Amino acid sequence: MIKFVNVSKTYANGTQALKNVNLEIFEGEFVAILGLSGAGKSTLLRTVNQIIDVTEGHIYIDNIDVNTFDIYGDNPDQMIEKLTNKGLSIERDKLDLQTIDVTTLKGKQLRKLRKNIGMIFQSFNIIKRMSVLQNVLTGRVAYNPTWRNILGIYKEADKQIAYRALKKVDILEKTFGRASELSGGQMQRVAIARSLAQEAKILLADEPVASLDPVTTFEVMEFLKKINQEDGVTMIANLHHVDLALKYATRIVGIKGGEVVYDIPRHGKSDKQIIKDLELVYGRAIGAKDFVGEH
Numbered sequence: 001m002i003k004f005v006n007v008s009k010t011y012a013n014g015t016q017a018l019k020n021v022n023l024e025i026f027e028g029e030f031v032a033i034l035g036l037s038g039a040g041k042s043t044l045l046r047t048v049n050q051i052i053d054v055t056e057g058h059i060y061i062d063n064i065d066v067n068t069f070d071i072y073g074d075n076p077d078q079m080i081e082k083l084t085n086k087g088l089s090i091e092r093d094k095l096d097l098q099t100i101d102v103t104t105l106k107g108k109q110l111r112k113l114r115k116n117i118g119m120i121f122q123s124f125n126i127i128k129r130m131s132v133l134q135n136v137l138t139g140r141v142a143y144n145p146t147w148r149n150i151l152g153i154y155k156e157a158d159k160q161i162a163y164r165a166l167k168k169v170d171i172l173e174k175t176f177g178r179a180s181e182l183s184g185g186q187m188q189r190v191a192i193a194r195s196l197a198q199e200a201k202i203l204l205a206d207e208p209v210a211s212l213d214p215v216t217t218f219e220v221m222e223f224l225k226k227i228n229q230e231d232g233v234t235m236i237a238n239l240h241h242v243d244l245a246l247k248y249a250t251r252i253v254g255i256k257g258g259e260v261v262y263d264i265p266r267h268g269k270s271d272k273q274i275i276k277d278l279e280l281v282y283g284r285a286i287g288a289k290d291f292v293g294e295h
């Protein structure tokens with residue numbers, strides 16, 4: 001579980017981007033964060049991996065091993081089994097699982113934590129001059145000594161992890177191609193594969209489909225859903241489009257002026273009701289431009 005307690009963020013120029021945010025996100029959820037541009041969505045997302053530090057408050061993550069800073073989620077035994085099935089040997093008795101306030105972490109501890117938290121961006125953040133495989137292998141960097149990373153010599157086991165990740169996002173045939181030759185949708189799939197290779201337990205997606213055409217948008221969203229459901233990766237996605245949140249999220253969080261003003265599970269309310277609620281979050285009518293597909 002990721003638990004925000006009274007989190008506020010004021011940037012150096014005085015802009016208050018988050019105001020007293022309280023939010024609990026459970027393992028395996030697919031949370032869509034909705035709100036107008038400037039509402040604080042990106043800031044909120046980036047506090048989870050502490051790329052942005054908070055001014056006030058705490059962010060707790062449960063079941064973190066205090067030695068490795070690996071995240072084992074709400075059901076550690078299940079996570080250990082999953083990882084063991086992937087060929088990663090983990091001894092339960094050697095783990096010291098505790099709840100950690102990530103806002104207190106620094107340096108090495110923070111780097112260790114971040115290896116468990118993937119991030120994908122609107123602009124893909126793929127290294128274009130490298131091959132697809134090399135891009136995915138960068139997800140293994142935190143697991144290897146610096147000399148390997150500098151020389152770009154990866155272990156066979158890491159390559160196998162990368163191939164599996166590429167297969168998962170259905171792009172295995174591009175493995176040895178240059179990343180610069182990919183379409184936008186393919187680049188985003190490579191970015192998803194990179195976070196899979198990273199063995200990320202949490203994936204932060206900041207407007208992951210905002211640069212894609214409608215057809216590709218749904219393809220990429222389907223892969224996010226797949227890794228959320230099959231790999232149990234907890235998904236927190238800032239989304240621009242209301243219909244994507246309705247279709248993919250298990251929970252919708254609305255933010256306005258840095259405050260969480262809406263937070264409900266997806267089920268139990270009709271699309272129409274949610275859209276009506278979201279008009280309060282947006283402070284205006286929801287219209288055609290808020291949908292990717294036909295509505």
Ligand SMILES: Nc1ncnc2c1ncn2[C@@H]1O[C@H](COP(=O)(O)OP(=O)(O)O)[C@@H](O)[C@H]1O
Pocket residue numbers: 011012013015016017035036037038039040041042043044
């Ligand atoms: N590095 C920064 N320095 C100062 N203000 C910032 C910075 N980043 C974002 N902001 C401001 O904080 C507010 C929230 O921004 P952001 O989290 O990017 O919102 P969103 O992702 O919802 O568009 C906005 O007013 C934005 O201008």
Ligand SMILES: [Mg+2]
Pocket residue numbers: 041042043206238
């Ligand atoms: Mg943003």
